[in-house]
Amino acid sequence: MVLARFSYPVAVTSLVFVVLMLCAFANIYFSNAPDFRFWILLPTLPIIVLYAWDLLRQLVFHGARAVWIANGKLIFLPYGWPKSFKTFLYSVPLETVDHFSTANMETGSFVTWLQGIWVHRKAGGYFQIPTYLLVEPRDVVLARLNEALAASRS
């Protein structure tokens, strides 16, 4: 059951940015002009590639789904670090979810105005769903998530 889908303009912009960034890094490397900043940022590239690969797969093969439920698990593309080195997507069993809330994303930098939904776990901690990347408004996504959570508990 799909709860929310990616906004194509935003998702495609993100993918284009990643591709351009990879081209720029390749260009810097092959032109023998890498500076210290290049080497500092180079280790983060696998994370970006993993994100772009998962986003591309959802856009092309799954109708741009961004948040969905399968086999009692809530699956979504998070704002955060990848779940593992195999996939960027998070898969959270609904029975481990305590509640959802709206909040801005914690980006770890001065950017504090990006809208999102926090998935609070019963065990503590939370995950972030970046709703500014989605077609549906944040309140609509939150209502659907609450509905799915209530259905899983009944």
Added chain:
Amino acid sequence: MPGFSNLSLPRWPEEDARLVLPPGFHPDGLLGGLNLGARGTNIDAWANGTHILSPLSATVRSAPDHDGSPERAEGISKAMEGTKLAAEGAHGFGAMTALAAGASRAAPAIEGLEMVNKGFVYPLTIGKGIADTFGDVHNGASLQDAILGNAVRSGLVLGATALGQAIIPVPIVGGAIGGYAADLLLPSGSSMGHGIIQGMADHRPQPLDYL
């Protein structure tokens, strides 16, 4: 009417200003340390290499006056950018290590790095802009070009950082890459400032009487 007397294009008044030279200094300047206009110039001694160098030749030879300031300002600028990226890179590396060890984003090490980054981005970006301003001024840019251009440039780098942080939903990394790309692609601050100021300047129209 300016123009046809010497078959050249009209000149602006400031172009007609004569070069003011010290008394006795030949307008052709110094020839290998020999002041051609000085009284009693001995060209034979100059040819034999036994002449006394004019004090002005030392001035010419030493210009521009390098005291290491541009290099120092550039070094400070690079150090600030490096500190910012080192924190961001350490964040990325730390996160990957923590993930490999099975930790989550809530691990104290990652949270600490995020706090460091949050506090560092603004002051280091602004500090880099200030250091770039000093470097540009020491390299010959005018003060207003350097201040305006580097202020605009710092703003654009911060904007690119924010944009990268939004369209790549990975903490720190998206912003770091956006800021790096902007810093790499944007022209120098003094060039931007010069372009902006010249773009706003009210140029006098070229007189058409020579047509």
